[in-house]
Amino acid sequence: MALKLLAEHIVKRYGGVVAVRDGSIEITSGNVVTLVGANGSGKSTLSKVITGVVAPNEGQLLLNGEPIHFSDPQAAKKHGITAVYQELSLIPDMTVAENIWLTHEPRRAGFSINRGEMRARTQDLLALFEGTVSQSLAPDTLVNTLPPDERQIVEILKAISGKPHLVIFDEATASLDRNQVNRLFDLIQQWKREGMAIVLITHRMDEIFRVADRVTVMRNGRTVGTVDIEKTSAGEILEMMIEGAASPEKMRMPSVAPDAPVRLEVNNLRAGRLQGIELMLRDGELLGLGGLQGQGQTDLLLALFGALTYTGTVILGGKQAHFQHPRDAMQQAVAFVPGDRGSEGLLLTRSIMENFLLPSWRRFGVLHDTNTARQTATKAASDLSLVYSSLDAPASSLSGGNAQKVVIGKWLLRDPKLLLLNDPTKGVDVGAKGEFYALLRDLTAQGTAILFYSSDDDELLGLCNRVLVLQDGHVRDELSGERLTRSNLVAASMGTTDEQR
Amino acid sequence: MNSARLQYFFSRNTYIFSLLLLAVLLGVNSSLQDNLFELRVLNNSMRTLLPLILLAVGQALVVIGGGIDLSVGTMVSMLVAVLIKLIDAESGAGDIILAILAACGVGVLAGMLNGFAVAFLRLQPIVTTYATSFIFSGVALLLLPRPGGQIPTDLRRFYAQTPYGVPLSFYIIGILILIWLIIRSTRYAQYLFATGSNSQAAYTTGIPVRLVRLTTYVWAGFFAGLAATALTLSTGSGQANIGDNMTLDSIVAVVLGGTRLSGGKGGIAGAVIGVMILRVIRNVIFFADVPTWSQTLVNALIIIAALAGPGLLGLVRRVVKK
Numbered sequence: 134m135a136l137k138l139l140a141e142h143i144v145k146r147y148g149g150v151v152a153v154r155d156g157s158i159e160i161t162s163g164n165v166v167t168l169v170g171a172n173g174s175g176k177s178t179l180s181k182v183i184t185g186v187v188a189p190n191e192g193q194l195l196l197n198g199e200p201i202h203f204s205d206p207q208a209a210k211k212h213g214i215t216a217v218y219q220e221l222s223l224i225p226d227m228t229v230a231e232n233i234w235l236t237h238e239p240r241r242a243g244f245s246i247n248r249g250e251m252r253a254r255t256q257d258l259l260a261l262f263e264g265t266v267s268q269s270l271a272p273d274t275l276v277n278t279l280p281p282d283e284r285q286i287v288e289i290l291k292a293i294s295g296k297p298h299l300v301i302f303d304e305a306t307a308s309l310d311r312n313q314v315n316r317l318f319d320l321i322q323q324w325k326r327e328g329m330a331i332v333l334i335t336h337r338m339d340e341i342f343r344v345a346d347r348v349t350v351m352r353n354g355r356t357v358g359t360v361d362i363e364k365t366s367a368g369e370i371l372e373m374m375i376e377g378a379a380s381p382e383k384m385r386m387p388s389v390a391p392d393a394p395v396r397l398e399v400n401n402l403r404a405g406r407l408q409g410i411e412l413m414l415r416d417g418e419l420l421g422l423g424g425l426q427g428q429g430q431t432d433l434l435l436a437l438f439g440a441l442t443y444t445g446t447v448i449l450g451g452k453q454a455h456f457q458h459p460r461d462a463m464q465q466a467v468a469f470v471p472g473d474r475g476s477e478g479l480l481l482t483r484s485i486m487e488n489f490l491l492p493s494w495r496r497f498g499v500l501h502d503t504n505t506a507r508q509t510a511t512k513a514a515s516d517l518s519l520v521y522s523s524l525d526a527p528a529s530s531l532s533g534g535n536a537q538k539v540v541i542g543k544w545l546l547r548d549p550k551l552l553l554l555n556d557p558t559k560g561v562d563v564g565a566k567g568e569f570y571a572l573l574r575d576l577t578a579q580g581t582a583i584l585f586y587s588s589d590d591d592e593l594l595g596l597c598n599r600v601l602v603l604q605d606g607h608v609r610d611e612l613s614g615e616r617l618t619r620s621n622l623v624a625a626s627m628g629t630t631d632e633q634r
Numbered sequence: 635m636n637s638a639r640l641q642y643f644f645s646r647n648t649y650i651f652s653l654l655l656l657a658v659l660l661g662v663n664s665s666l667q668d669n670l671f672e673l674r675v676l677n678n679s680m681r682t683l684l685p686l687i688l689l690a691v692g693q694a695l696v697v698i699g700g701g702i703d704l705s706v707g708t709m710v711s712m713l714v715a716v717l718i719k720l721i722d723a724e725s726g727a728g729d730i731i732l733a734i735l736a737a738c739g740v741g742v743l744a745g746m747l748n749g750f751a752v753a754f755l756r757l758q759p760i761v762t763t764y765a766t767s768f769i770f771s772g773v774a775l776l777l778l779p780r781p782g783g784q785i786p787t788d789l790r791r792f793y794a795q796t797p798y799g800v801p802l803s804f805y806i807i808g809i810l811i812l813i814w815l816i817i818r819s820t821r822y823a824q825y826l827f828a829t830g831s832n833s834q835a836a837y838t839t840g841i842p843v844r845l846v847r848l849t850t851y852v853w854a855g856f857f858a859g860l861a862a863t864a865l866t867l868s869t870g871s872g873q874a875n876i877g878d879n880m881t882l883d884s885i886v887a888v889v890l891g892g893t894r895l896s897g898g899k900g901g902i903a904g905a906v907i908g909v910m911i912l913r914v915i916r917n918v919i920f921f922a923d924v925p926t927w928s929q930t931l932v933n934a935l936i937i938i939a940a941l942a943g944p945g946l947l948g949l950v951r952r953v954v955k956k
Contacts, residue, residue, distance in 0.1 A: 186838055207840040222838040226645060226831045226898045227824075235828060236840045238821055245819040273642050291839075 135162045136197065136298045136330055138183065138214070143192035145178050152178040154354035156192070158332070160299060165321060165331045166359075167341045170351035170374055176334050177219060179351070180301045183332075184216045185209035210236070213298035217305045219334075221288045225277035230255040232276055233291045258290040261320060265312040280427050281308045289317065299330040306340060310425040310588070311623070318344050337589070338367050350374055386577050388598045389418040396551055396582035397437075397449055404443030405432035408606035414584060416550070417577045421597035422586040424626040429606040430586040431472070434553040437584070438462045438469040450550065463492065465551075468544035472555040478540035479528045486510040486524040488539050493546045513542045518568060537569070545576075552576065552583045558592060570596060590622055602626050648892035649904035655890075656907050659914040666921035677796055679913065680803035685710070685865040687803075687909045689880055690887040691810060692857030694905035697888050699850035700830035700897030701752055701759040705767035706858050706884055709744050710877025711774040713737040713862030718783030718872035725786055738859030744770060745855020746848070753847035767881070774874040781873035785866060793867040807906055814902045826850065831898025886936055887912050912936070 143156040153175040160166055160183075168176050181187045183194065185203030194201050196212060203209040223232050230251050231238075239250040255272035262270075270283045279287065285308045292300050302321075306314045321344055325331055333344060341348060342362065349359045350373040357373055393415040402410040406429040414420045422430045435441040439456025447454050449465055456462045459469070471478045479488055489510040490497070497506045510524055517538045521531060528539060537557060544552070558566050573596070577583060587593050593600050599613040602625035610625035612618075644650065664670045689706050696703045720733035744766070751762045795802045817823055828836040829846045837843045861880075866872060891908030893900025915936070916929060 184838075205840070205842075206838055207842065210840045218838060222835040224828045224831045224835055224839075224898070227828065228642060231824060235824060235836075236821075238824060240821070245816070246821065246824070269638060271638065274638050275641055275645055278638070278641060 135328070136213070137161045138197075138299060138330065139195040140179065140183055141193055141195065143179060143182050143189045143194075145175075145182060145187060145189050151354055153182070153189075155356065156182070156351065156354065157356045158183075158349050159359070160330045160332055162298065162328045162330045163325055164346050165325055165333060165344050166347045166349055167333045167335060167345040168349050168351065169335065169341065169370060174351040174374075175354040176351055177303055180216055180303055180332065180334065183209070183299075184214055184301065207236075210295065210297075213296070215292045215295060215297045215299070216301040216303060217285075217289050217292045219303040219305075219307075221284055223276050223284060223288055223291070225275075227276060228272065229259075229270065229274050229276060229279075229287050230272035232287055233258060233294045235291070237295050254294075255290075258294060261290070262286050262313065262316055265310075265316050282310060282313060282426050285309055286313065293324070297329070299332070300324075301332040301334065303334045304336065305333075306335060306337065308426070308588075310427075311590075311626075312425070314340070338370070339591075341370065342367070386419045386574060386596055386598060389415050389577070393417055395448075395451070397447070397584070399437070399448075400446045402433070402436060402443055402445035402447065404436040404441045404445075405429065406606040407432050407436065407443070409445070410603075410606075410608055412601060412608065414551075414582045416580045416582050418599070419573060419577050419583045419585055419597055421593040421600035422584065422603060423590065423593045423600050423612075423622055424603040424609070426588055428603040428626075430603050431555055432606075433603070434469060434555050434584065434586060437551075438467060438553055440469070463547070466547070466549050467551045467553065468547060468549035469553040470541050470544065470555060470557050472557070479536060481529040482527050484525045485514070485519075485521055485528055485531065485539060488528045489513050489524075489543050489546065492543055509546065513546055516545075517542050517572065538572075541569075541572070549581060552581055554583060554585045554587075556586055556588050558587065558589065566592075590619060594619060594622065645899065648894070648900050649907050650892070652890060652892045652904055652907045652911060656911050656914065659911060659918065663914045663917050663921070666918060670917075673796060673799060673801075677794065677801040677803075680801045681794065681868045683909055683913055684803045684806065685861040685868065685877075686880055686883055686887065686912075687807065687906050688810075688857050688861040688864055689877075690884045690891075690905040690909050691902045692854035692861075693884040694888045694891065694893050694900055694902050695826070695853045695857075696759075696850045697885075697893050697895060698830050698897060698900050699826050699847055700833060701847060701850060702763065702885070702895075703748060703851060703854045704760060704763040704881055705744070705748060705770055706854055706861075707877045707879060707881030708767040708770040708774065708875075709741060709855065709858040710862045710865060710880055711875055712744070712770040712777070713741055713859050714866050714872040714876050715774045715777035715874060716740055717862060717866045719777055721783070721785050721866075723784040723786055730786075730789060734859070734863050737862050738856055741855035741857075741859030741862070742852055743855070744858070745852040748855070749848035749851030752851065753844040771875070771878065778872055778874045781871065783871045785870050789867060790870055793864075811903055811906070818901070822846075822849075827898055829897075883909075883912060890936065 138160045140156060140158045143153050144151070145153040156175055156179040158166065158168065158179065168180070170176050178187065182189045185206045185208050188204070194203070201212070209215070224235065227235070233255055234251050238246045239254065241247045252272040259270060259272070266283055266286060270279065270286070276284060276287060285305060289305055306317065309317065321331060333340070335341060345362045347359055347361055348365060348370055350357050350370060352374060360369070395413060396416045397412070397414040399410055399412045410433055412420070422433065424430065432441055436443040437447065439459050439462040449467070454465060480491070486507060490506055494501060507524065514521060514524065519538050520535050528536065531539065541557065558569060573583060585597065594617065599611065600617060600622065601608050602610045602612065602622060604626060610621070612621050612625065669675050689710060693703060693706055716737050717733050720736060721730055725733070748763050748766055751757045751766070752759045793802065797805070825836070825841045825846045828839070828841055829843050833843050862877065865876065869876070887908030888900070888905050889895055889908065890911045891900065891904025891906070893904050915932065919929065919932060920926060
């Protein structure tokens, strides 16, 4: 069935905040359109209007020329319109199969759920990602036991299980590893040939050129243009999105002096997935951690922050350290920036100021000197060039990039000597990334040692002078200088080293 | 069975630990009270337990859906008053059935009131149902200012039956669990568990979350009607505050039965077992010569322990590891 959906001049306000000012997009069968734009530019809200999750204040949707109104997600689903949501729509206590088929379970005589059938159909769907996921991803696995990448895959399968005509992928690749992304893109090509209309929201430029037919760009809640992929370039898209964006290549950190004091030395560290890690990090150095997702990178950061029990020796600033609790690590000027801003990094309902000062309230006396505290928070916000309405506004009012700044900023107020970053730019837009890289540069110039895990290879290759590639809980390879190339990084994350090739 | 299957099994059958606890407690109880399993004693206990079991089943459905209903106790009082108003010592079978239907119908209406306020007006369930509980309490007093009423003796005899040597209550529990197993295999159950587990995700998936929430309170009202019927049949008369104390018991029973108070996990078998555990604990207290006035205290301690249980286990695990 050929389908053409037009969103015209959509406006969506949340109270006083305008999320979408003038959003328009055209989506047709057999076509992949990427929707790009800085964080807070209204992409997610526009897609939620299309799927009936939120109702627009103004503007209209045209389905095959007819005006249509979706009162809730059910209504959109009836027309075959669905989405893979960024904040996943999975039920944690249910199994993979139950989640995938929720609201369209196969039934016997239209009454009782046919679990055998449901399991078999789930197997068929899981086969699409065969080879890129672990054995534990099975129809009867509970979703709350799955790692983020496999949850994302379940979310994708859930969206396509109803044989939809139109699917919006809202940053569906952000938590997937390289193999999974490749598989997804193969599938997208196939679905496209079968006549599905596809919208892909992404922050990764290379993905746009791999799958898109057209690119629709949003800025500040407005659709600023749609271009054919044949007739455009990364530069032009970037130009449309934001001015003065920085790419990681231009932001490489200055190399650190070989005699700079050693900040951190780790020997035979075992914790979680880690099978004995050795590493050394000097003051003022940005050390990258790479590899496929879930190879122990996060465990390493958590262990060094005292949030995961470990064995082995950790020497921090020349002194042996053993952290039992994040508090111990904080006292030694170690800071950790979590990957999941919403659940680990921010108190969403509390004010921006409180979030900034959360780890440092002690500085402002037993009865808080709120004036000084406010000045400190104001200064921190301006140092980070934070875009915010008021320090008293809830943290949830910040856009992704700005929220991440607060997560990091609250630790910078404590002058950390060792900063642990867990995939900090995931889901952050290009413009905010540039500012973030500049911030990292300032920090290393001040002598802060940074251990930086990123799932984005471009970032590791562009920013770092040295990258440790983790695989199966081991440091598979250490790349620096001329050996720091994309092919070496890929090879090491797949477990091969130079000698084997 | 591998660990994923095991996890799945325990997350589906949350009452397993409760069942073990019940078995242990029954052992303790029967050592203190040797006639516990005599048919007459068993039938008497089950007859007095059935009202709470029915009420806890309704409560369990509300809790699974992510809510809580603090009005079920006074709802029972109100519905008992309705029954006493409609039945007297000379009532025939037809009148009695009509009265029971009326009680369940009023219960459904009361549940709709709760459900509408919680699901559609988005009021806090705790505050809302606490407030409506006073409405029901007021109506009960209006209908039945003085304790009293009578029901036909045949009816009481009917309720005390033990067909094939098994108390009538067990047949009713059996039917309930059978119905639950059927419902458990329908889409409605998936919607109910999804709503209780993560209502936002359920909404984006296209589940009519508000409607599902509403139905849980309607179920609670309907089961309050059945509970009121069972209570009237076992006591033979009514008073306007007869059910008031059953609210906390129904919640304690649901928690003891392994249903998660924050929603999305549990079942009605657990609620039935929970009520029995509660009763057996009280028996033990009674036969161990612990003063009965400490029951309120014990109730409170049980609910705190049940709530703190998972957290305490985690804490112990961490301490043991170190």
